Amino acid sequence: MKIDPTVLKSLPLFDRMSDRDLNAMLEHAVSRRVMPGDAVFEQGAPAKSFFLLLHGRLKVTQVTPDGQQIIVRMVHPGDLFGFAMALQRADYPGTAIAAAESLTLAWPTEMWSRFVEQNPRLAVTAMQTIGQRLEEAHTRIREMSTEEVERRVAHAVLRLSRQAGKQVDTGIRIDFPISRQDIAEMTGTTLHTVSRILSAWEARGIVEGGRQKLTICDPQKLLNLADRARS
Amino acid sequence: MKIDPTVLKSLPLFDRMSDRDLNAMLEHAVSRRVMPGDAVFEQGAPAKSFFLLLHGRLKVTQVTPDGQQIIVRMVHPGDLFGFAMALQRADYPGTAIAAAESLTLAWPTEMWSRFVEQNPRLAVTAMQTIGQRLEEAHTRIREMSTEEVERRVAHAVLRLSRQAGKQVDTGIRIDFPISRQDIAEMTGTTLHTVSRILSAWEARGIVEGGRQKLTICDPQKLLNLADRARS
DNA sequence: CGTATTCTTGACTTATATCAATGTCGGTGG
DNA sequence: CCACCGACATTGATATAAGTCAAGAATACG
Numbered sequence: 001m002k003i004d005p006t007v008l009k010s011l012p013l014f015d016r017m018s019d020r021d022l023n024a025m026l027e028h029a030v031s032r033r034v035m036p037g038d039a040v041f042e043q044g045a046p047a048k049s050f051f052l053l054l055h056g057r058l059k060v061t062q063v064t065p066d067g068q069q070i071i072v073r074m075v076h077p078g079d080l081f082g083f084a085m086a087l088q089r090a091d092y093p094g095t096a097i098a099a100a101e102s103l104t105l106a107w108p109t110e111m112w113s114r115f116v117e118q119n120p121r122l123a124v125t126a127m128q129t130i131g132q133r134l135e136e137a138h139t140r141i142r143e144m145s146t147e148e149v150e151r152r153v154a155h156a157v158l159r160l161s162r163q164a165g166k167q168v169d170t171g172i173r174i175d176f177p178i179s180r181q182d183i184a185e186m187t188g189t190t191l192h193t194v195s196r197i198l199s200a201w202e203a204r205g206i207v208e209g210g211r212q213k214l215t216i217c218d219p220q221k222l223l224n225l226a227d228r229a230r231s
Numbered sequence: 232m233k234i235d236p237t238v239l240k241s242l243p244l245f246d247r248m249s250d251r252d253l254n255a256m257l258e259h260a261v262s263r264r265v266m267p268g269d270a271v272f273e274q275g276a277p278a279k280s281f282f283l284l285l286h287g288r289l290k291v292t293q294v295t296p297d298g299q300q301i302i303v304r305m306v307h308p309g310d311l312f313g314f315a316m317a318l319q320r321a322d323y324p325g326t327a328i329a330a331a332e333s334l335t336l337a338w339p340t341e342m343w344s345r346f347v348e349q350n351p352r353l354a355v356t357a358m359q360t361i362g363q364r365l366e367e368a369h370t371r372i373r374e375m376s377t378e379e380v381e382r383r384v385a386h387a388v389l390r391l392s393r394q395a396g397k398q399v400d401t402g403i404r405i406d407f408p409i410s411r412q413d414i415a416e417m418t419g420t421t422l423h424t425v426s427r428i429l430s431a432w433e434a435r436g437i438v439e440g441g442r443q444k445l446t447i448c449d450p451q452k453l454l455n456l457a458d459r460a461r462s
Numbered sequence: 463c464g465t466a467t468t469c470t471t472g473a474c475t476t477a478t479a480t481c482a483a484t485g486t487c488g489g490t491g492g
Numbered sequence: 493c494c495a496c497c498g499a500c501a502t503t504g505a506t507a508t509a510a511g512t513c514a515a516g517a518a519t520a521c522g
Contacts, residue, residue: 062369065458068377072369087362093369116355123354124347130361131318137368138293138303138324144375145419146299149478180501188376190479195502211487211500227296380510411469424510426470442468442519 011078016121029105040096047084047092049106053077056102057176060094071185076163085109100176144188152187153197154226161216170215177212242309247352261337271327271335278315278323280337284308287333288407291325302416307394316340331407375419383418384428385457392447401446408443
C-alpha cells in the first residue's frame, strides 16, 4: 500500500502514534476508490473490515423493517467508520454509501483489538471518538424531541456547513451533492417539508438552492432561526 | 470502603479483571446512598468523578436552553455512568437523578485513564459499553424519525419491561416509580398524549396503570403494536 | 383532612404529512 | 446538437396526528 504516513499523522486519531506503529498499521491497510452511489459496506453484512475515510464524503444509512430510510450520520475525511466490532457485533448496523467520489482505507476487523492492545493510546482516542458520536446522537434526539421541523433543518444545515462548508462568492457552499431527500432523512421529516422550508429561506435571502446543491448566504439569520424559537 | 468484590465480579464490565486489580480499584471508590429526587451530579458541573450504579434506578436528563427536559437514558444496576472524560469533556453533559433509592460507587475522574492504561481489557469492555449506548441512541433516532407516537411509546415500555421488569401476579411490573411525564420525555411527546395512549391500552387489557406505576399485562399485544404498524 | 402532585379527559388548534400535479434540470443517446 | 428521459424539486390542496388549552378527578403525603 502506497499511502503517505504524513496524511494519517495529521489526523487527531493517529497523531500520538509512533512512526513504527503507524507503518505497521499501514502494512495491513487496503485502499479503495468509491464512486458516488456505491456502497462501502451494507447493513447486515459481516463486519470483515473497519475503515478510514481519506477523501470524499459518505452517508451512513439504516433502513427500517418497513423500508423507510434514515441517514444515521455523514462521514467526513479523517473519520473512522464501520467499526462494528467496537459495538460487539459481527455485522454492520448500517450501509455506507458514497455521496461524492471517495477514497477509503480498510483494515481487517481482527486487527482492531491487536492495534488497540498494542497501543492503549489509540484505545483512548478511539473511545473519545465514539463518545463524541454518542453526544452528537443525543443532540439529535434532543432536537427531535423539542424542536419543530424548521429549527431542526436549520441546525442540520449549519452542521453541514461547518463540516463540509466551502467558501464561494455567494456564501458557504455544502461541498458534496445533497438532495432535499437527504436533508429530510437527517432531520426526520419529508422531502416536501424540506423543500418548502428551503424555498421560504431562499425568498428571504438566507440560502440559495439548486439540484443537489445548497449554499448558505446568511449564516447569521440561520443561527437566529436555529437558536431562538419561532422567528 | 466496604464493598464486596464478588458483587463487582458478577458484572460483565469487570468479570475479566484480576482480584488484585479489582481490589486496587475498590480502594479508591466511594459509595453513596441517593434518595429519590436527589441528583448524583448536575448538567454542566465539573466532572470530578465517574460512577457505577450498584442498586436502584437513575434517570439521566438534559434540559434545553429554553427549559424543556428530556430523558437521555435510564441507568440500571451494574451500569457505568457519568464518564464524561471518555467524551473528552470536563463537565457532565446531563443530570443524573435517582428515580428510586439508589446506591452508587464513585471514583475520581483522574483514575480512569490510569485504570484503563493498566488494564487494556477494561478499555475494550468500556468501549463496547459506549458502543452499545450509541446503538441505542441510533435506535431511538430511527424510531423518532419513522414511527408515530403510539409505536414509540410501545417500544419504550417494552424496553423498560426488559430492563426493569418484575414479575407480579397481573403481569410484568416496571420496578421503579415512573410517571407519564417520564415516558413522554423518553419518547419525545407530551404527558397528555402518553396518558391517552395508556388509557386506551388499559381499556384493551394490555397494561394496568396507576400513579407512577405501570404493569404490562399482555406483552404480546404490545409487541404487535410496536412491530406491525397501525393495528 | 387538606394540600400538592399526578393523572385523565374533552374541546380546539396547528404543524406537518399525505396526496397529487407540474416543473426543471442535466445527462445520454440518436 | 438537440430531444428525450429520469431524477430531483416545487407547490397547492387536503387530511390528520398530536400538541395546546382548560378543567377536574384521583392518589399520595404530611
